[in-house]
Amino acid sequence: MVVCPQADCGSSNVAALPHYWESLPAESPLKAKYAPPAGGAASYWASLAVVVLGIVTVASGAVGLGLAVMVAGAVWGAFLFRKSAKATALLDQWRGSHVCLACTRRF
Ligand SMILES: [Zn+2]
Secondary structure, eight states, X not given: OOOOOOTTTOOSOEEXXXXXXXXXXXXXXXXXXXXXXXXXXXXXXXXXXXXXXXXXXXXXXXXXXHHHHHHHHHHHHHHHHHHHHHHHHHHHHHHTOEEETTTOOBO
């Protein structure tokens, strides 16, 4: 059984955070407080389009400029990927969280 880790609490009146959040009415002020972290679905299409633009630029003869555009697109794509991975990790953490219904501590 899960109990609250708060030293002066130790209550067993604990709920899984996603379940608790879903059970809250939409007008509850706690709905925003316990909401899952945003993000995750990053769009790679824009960064991919930049890479393609770079390839087209290379093909048209402006090799230096085209390579620079390709590198910029690739770096941007890598940045989006890292951001998305971080958002996914935060969401996983949220899914595994509990909330104490006695002292409202999240753990
Ligand atoms: Zn507690």
